[in-house]
Amino acid sequence: MGASRHPDPEHLLEPCEPLITEVHHMRIFKNPDDTREAIRSSVRALCARFPPKYWRTLDAQREYPHEFVNALTEAGLLAALIPPEYGGTGLGLLEASTILGEINHLGGNASACHAQMYVMNVLLRHGSQEQKNRFLPEIAAGRLRLQAFAVTEPNSGSDTTAIETSAVKSGDRYIVNGQKIFISRVLQSDLLILLTRTTPRAEVRKKTDGMSVFLLDLRTTKGLEVRPIRTMLNHATNALFLENVEVPAENLIGEEGKGFSYILDGMNAERVLVAAEAIGDGQWFIEKAAAYAKERVVFGRPIGANQGVQFPIAKAHTALNAAALMTENAAVLFDSHQACAAEANMAKYLAAEAAWEAANVCMDTFGGYGFAEEYDVERKFREVRLFINAPVSRNMALAYISQHVLGLPRS
Structure with a gap:
């Protein structure tokens, strides 16, 4: 029987040499493949500062990767989908997917920050000009964090049309009551995208009608209880309880009832x-x-x-x-x-x-x-x-x- 030789884990998949350090200074090439390779080089340079031991320690302690997310923000990577006029990079979903995919390819966990990418589209595509002017520059600069997306509820699961959380108009604000489950990164966010019912399900012609989207400022919101849920992975997961939460009417995204x-x-x-x-x-x-x-x-x-x-x-x-x-x-x-x-x-x-x-x-x-x-x-x-x-x-x-x-x- 031959001898068994086992390789050292620290020598498997060594990080590549960094070529570009910041997306803010990245040239957007005519060939999309060149742009994506430049993005990968930038991500490799950043991820080299966060070796496997960093992620291993966070996982063991169930801690959020604040340093990593801050570095992504400073490099402009999390502002990839925000247009340049608001301080972002102005890239597309293809480039954003390259960023997140490369983070995981290098052994990190992009789930810690991916919500800012996809939640951004709700604000970008359906928010008012005033909302974009108010929030996007702050998000791009890292002064506001948008990492939370509250849709799922205990009694609805994958059937989004069955949500029961209600938002009732009262003067210049909405009063929100209900529950949400498996909502990630609430405690690590300043803003939260929230889906509610503004018209009861029994009163709508189509079950997809009557739902509305709001942008909650978690720094000032009262009546919101956040209960962390411990899961098999380090994902900062929570249950939310909303009791008479007041949301300014100006924080309604798009048209009432069209949120789905x-x-x-x-x-x-x-x-x-x-x-x-x-x-x-x-x-x-x-x-x-x-x-x-x-x-x-x-x-x-x-x-x-x-x-x-x-x-x-x-x-x-x-x-x-x-x-x-x-x-x-x-x-x-x-x-x-x-x-x-x-x-x-x-x-x-x-x-x-x-x-x-x-x-x-x-x-x-x-x-x-x-x-x-x-x-x-x-x-x-x-x-x-x-x-x-x-x-x-x-x-x-x-x-x-x-x-x-x-x-x-x-x-």
């Missing part, structure tokens, strides 16, 4: 961005597995010489690349203001499935060492599992495709 369509815009962006994150995680798993399979020696040769090890890695790599193409297609459609709900759902479904396959392949490749915290596989394994269920579960994505693409009866 506004939220869909944000959800399509969310699904594309989360798909990109899943692909980034999948790349991390595949590269980690391939590097380990080349260096781990058992029975006198690298385990990667065995087809039982190499074929699953190759299969996962192939599925991941297919998902990446669909995700890019959905982002391009979104940026050109074309219908993209089908593509966004397919991208999210394929990316989550491919990333989960890559995670399992990586865990199988590492064997027992995959369960050891020092290799980060178990941490990323827990993080990537979320994408199968949320945001939007794979069954909900398949239901949308069945009904709205294939024309099958509502299930």
Whole structure:
């Protein structure tokens, strides 16, 4: 029997040399691929300052990566979707997905800050000029944080039209009462996008009518109770209880009763961005597995010489690349203001499935060492599992495709 040699975890996937340090100074190339490579270089430079030990420590202590998010903000990365006239970079969803995907590809966790990207679209596309002038420059500069998006409720789950949180007009303000569940990063945000019912469900012709979107200033809001929920991963998750919360009427986004369509815009962006994150995680798993399979020696040769090890890695790599193409297609459609709900759902479904396959392949490749915290596989394994269920579960994505693409009866 040959000797077993095990590689040092600190020498797997060394960070690349940084080429660009700030998106604010990035040249926007005529070729989108050049722009995206410049973005990746900028993200690599920033992430090199936050090695695996940083994320490992935060995960163990269940702490929010304040330093990392602040660095992203200072580099202009979180202002990617904000137009230049408001102090942002003026990039599209394709570039924003590149940022988040590369963070996960390098071993970080973009879920800590991704909401600012997709929530931004609700404000950008449907907010008033006064709201944009008031909030966007402050968000771009990092003086305000918009990381919270409150839609899901205990009794509605994935059926957004069944929400019960109500907002009743009273003079120059709305009075809000209700509950929200699984709402992330509330304690790390200054602003929150909130979906409510302004017309009871029983009084609307279509169940998608009568919902409205508000922008809450969490610094001054009274009557909001935030209860953290401990989960299997470090995701800053909470339950919210709203009791007679007063929201100025000027904080209504768009038209009263039309909020469901506004939220869909944000959800399509969310699904594309989360798909990109899943692909980034999948790349991390595949590269980690391939590097380990080349260096781990058992029975006198690298385990990667065995087809039982190499074929699953190759299969996962192939599925991941297919998902990446669909995700890019959905982002391009979104940026050109074309219908993209089908593509966004397919991208999210394929990316989550491919990333989960890559995670399992990586865990199988590492064997027992995959369960050891020092290799980060178990941490990323827990993080990537979320994408199968949320945001939007794979069954909900398949239901949308069945009904709205294939024309099958509502299930």
